[in-house]
Amino acid sequence: MEKDKISFGHDFLKMLGRTRLRPGGGLMTDWLLNQVQIDKDMHVLEVACNRGDNLIRIYTKYKCEIIGIDNDPVIVEQAKENIKILDLDKEIEVKNMDALKLDFEDETFDLIINEAMLTMLPNEEKAKTLKNYHRALKKGGYLLTHDVAVENESEDVRRQLSRFTNMNVYPLTVENWNRLLIENSFRPFSQRTGRMILLDRDTIIKDEGPIGAANFYKNAYAEGNRDRFTKMLERSQNTKISYIVLASKKEN
Numbered sequence: 001m002e003k004d005k006i007s008f009g010h011d012f013l014k015m016l017g018r019t020r021l022r023p024g025g026g027l028m029t030d031w032l033l034n035q036v037q038i039d040k041d042m043h044v045l046e047v048a049c050n051r052g053d054n055l056i057r058i059y060t061k062y063k064c065e066i067i068g069i070d071n072d073p074v075i076v077e078q079a080k081e082n083i084k085i086l087d088l089d090k091e092i093e094v095k096n097m098d099a100l101k102l103d104f105e106d107e108t109f110d111l112i113i114n115e116a117m118l119t120m121l122p123n124e125e126k127a128k129t130l131k132n133y134h135r136a137l138k139k140g141g142y143l144l145t146h147d148v149a150v151e152n153e154s155e156d157v158r159r160q161l162s163r164f165t166n167m168n169v170y171p172l173t174v175e176n177w178n179r180l181l182i183e184n185s186f187r188p189f190s191q192r193t194g195r196m197i198l199l200d201r202d203t204i205i206k207d208e209g210p211i212g213a214a215n216f217y218k219n220a221y222a223e224g225n226r227d228r229f230t231k232m233l234e235r236s237q238n239t240k241i242s243y244i245v246l247a248s249k250k251e252n
Helices: 009-016 025-033 053-062 073-085 123-136 155-165 174-183 201-220 226-238
Strands: 043-047 065-070 092-096 109-115 137-150 186-195 241-250
Touching: 009 201, 009 226, 025 109, 025 137, 025 186, 025 201, 025 241, 043 053, 053 065, 053 073, 053 092, 053 109, 065 073, 073 092, 109 123, 123 137, 123 174, 137 174, 174 186, 174 241
Parallel strands: 043 065, 043 109, 065 092, 109 137
Antiparallel strands: 137 241, 186 241
C-alpha cells in the first residue's frame, strides 16, 4: 500500500478505539487542566478538538462556555454528532477552523487548550499559531499545551517520530518548547515531562476503562491491524520520545 494511502498514526489508533490520543495520556491532560482554576464563567477554546472527547469531558466537569475547532471538516462533523447524541449541542460549539487563521475577535478567551498539535507544524508556523493564541486570549489568559518533547532535534529523531505518526512532524526539546512560548509573550509557570505513554498498557486502561481497553487490544491484534500496531508499539518503546505538559500565562 502506498504511504499516502495509509492513515495517519493517530487516525489508525482512533480506529482501534483509542480516544485520548495524547503523548502523556489522559492522566497528563487532567494534570494540565488542574493547573488553572476553571469555572463556569470562563470562555474556553480547544484547538484540534478532534471528535469532541475532551470538549465533552471539560463541559461536563466545569459547565464553562467552550468552543472547539479542528481543521478537518470530517472530524468536525463527527464531533458535532457525538455532542448532539449527548444532547449537548446547545452547550458546546464546534467549528471547522485552522489555528493559523484563527477567526475570533481579540481577547475573546480566558483559556486556550492545545494538545498534540503544535508538533505537526514547522517552527515558523508554531510561532504564528502562538501569536494567534496571544491575540485571542484576554489579558492574563492561560494557554495549556500538551505535546511531544525530544532529547535533540536531529533529523534522525524527526524521521523516527514522523514514521510513528505517518506524517511530517517537528518536535522540540523541553528547553525549546519553553523558549518558543517565552518568545511569543507567554510565561510558563508549571510543567511536567516524562516518557511518552500513549501506548502504555496501564495508561490505556486508565484512559479507556477496562472494557474499552480490552476492545482496543482486540482490534489492535486482529488480522489486518496486528503488523502495523506491533511496529508502532516497537517504535514507541525503542525511541527516546517524551511528553511535555506546559501551563503558561499571557504576558500583556
